[in-house]
Amino acid sequence: MKKIIASTLILAVILAAIVVSAGCTAQSSEQSSAHMNTPNLPPADTGTITISDMANRTVDIKKDPRRIIGVGAGALRMIAYLQAADRVVGVDDREQKKYNTSGFGMPSGIDKPYNLANPDLSTKPYIGSKTGDPELIAAQAPDVVFFTFTTGKDAQTLQEKSDCPVVALTTGDLGKNKDVFYQSLRLMAKILGKEERAESITSYIDRTIKDLNNRTKDIPADKRPRVYVGGIAFNGAHGFLSTDPVYSPLQMVNGNNVAASVRGGGQMMIDKEKLLEWNPDVIFVDEASYSLVKEDLKDPVYQSLPAVKNGRVYGVMPYNWYANNYDTVLADAYFIGKTLYPEQFTDVDPEQKADEIYTMLDGKAVYSDMKMLFGGFVPFSMLEK
Numbered sequence: 001m002k003k004i005i006a007s008t009l010i011l012a013v014i015l016a017a018i019v020v021s022a023g024c025t026a027q028s029s030e031q032s033s034a035h036m037n038t039p040n041l042p043p044a045d046t047g048t049i050t051i052s053d054m055a056n057r058t059v060d061i062k063k064d065p066r067r068i069i070g071v072g073a074g075a076l077r078m079i080a081y082l083q084a085a086d087r088v089v090g091v092d093d094r095e096q097k098k099y100n101t102s103g104f105g106m107p108s109g110i111d112k113p114y115n116l117a118n119p120d121l122s123t124k125p126y127i128g129s130k131t132g133d134p135e136l137i138a139a140q141a142p143d144v145v146f147f148t149f150t151t152g153k154d155a156q157t158l159q160e161k162s163d164c165p166v167v168a169l170t171t172g173d174l175g176k177n178k179d180v181f182y183q184s185l186r187l188m189a190k191i192l193g194k195e196e197r198a199e200s201i202t203s204y205i206d207r208t209i210k211d212l213n214n215r216t217k218d219i220p221a222d223k224r225p226r227v228y229v230g231g232i233a234f235n236g237a238h239g240f241l242s243t244d245p246v247y248s249p250l251q252m253v254n255g256n257n258v259a260a261s262v263r264g265g266g267q268m269m270i271d272k273e274k275l276l277e278w279n280p281d282v283i284f285v286d287e288a289s290y291s292l293v294k295e296d297l298k299d300p301v302y303q304s305l306p307a308v309k310n311g312r313v314y315g316v317m318p319y320n321w322y323a324n325n326y327d328t329v330l331a332d333a334y335f336i337g338k339t340l341y342p343e344q345f346t347d348v349d350p351e352q353k354a355d356e357i358y359t360m361l362d363g364k365a366v367y368s369d370m371k372m373l374f375g376g377f378v379p380f381s382m383l384e385k
Helices: 002-036 075-081 115-116 119-123 135-141 152-162 178-194 195-216 248-252 272-276 287-296 326-339 350-362 365-374
Strands: 048-052 058-062 066-072 142-148 165-170 225-229 282-286 313-316
Touching: 048 178, 058 165, 066 075, 075 115, 075 142, 075 178, 075 350, 115 119, 115 272, 115 350, 135 152, 142 152, 142 178, 152 165, 178 195, 178 282, 195 248, 195 326, 195 350, 225 272, 248 313, 248 326, 282 287, 282 326, 287 365, 313 326, 326 350, 350 365
Parallel strands: 066 142, 142 165, 225 282, 282 313
Antiparallel strands: 048 058
């Protein structure tokens, strides 16, 4: 009897072990299955984005940066265009200098359209010259620094010394380097979460350039006056013989630039004899060089030019100040178009058009301020202050 009971107990223990073992095996299998069927969840949000800047550097930046700095020519302009001026926590010296109030002439400080539209920018803390001071930048604890007219090496050095993310950008222009400008603007917009605003800007500029071209592209060559643009400022004011063979506002209205035959592009000096040979019908003067050109035009030789004798000399507002002020380029183009081809611009008031452009890009109508500072769209003989 005892043997039977013992045998029964042994059998019960064996059966219990089998059951427990089976249960553990099932649980392990379920856990393994559950682990294998877990969906691929996205990685946890680290709060940063990684971009490749215009110097082909990889930079990690805090998402939705609220404290930003623009260093160098054109950086703050793009920030203002993207309606992010309220995030700026420091500016370089060119964004704080008081503008010239003694008379028409060279831009000298906070007299750029975006400064006039955003006067509070000049009150931001000083962060050094146009290349930035690492310690002064670090003191403002920016989430990101946008740096123009730089190299990858210099941008990296500023990043390491300030311990702040630095993004290298290129300002470009509205001519052959327009795509470069758009790339930089869109990259900045991506970082700031302003992509929609960037597309509004580029679309507006493209439509405006297209409108200027459509109004003037079919004008016969013999109906296009010979035009000279003098007093072109570059790193300072220059006299009447300073010109630009590829002056953008004139190109945009398909104007006949008498200097176009000169090889090269950008600001250059010509000989007086060459200007007399060209004998332009119409002359535009960069108002940044007002004082110098005013004196030059007293020369009897220049007084003999038909454009001068017929009162066909006009002022255009300076746009090449701390890189291209794209807004003024477009505004000047409408004034030049209206002056050269009035029938093609009957529906355009250049001053009103300028304010439309300034409002769209800078956020405020500032033509009256620009006119007060530089002279505006008037015959050059009327530029008195």
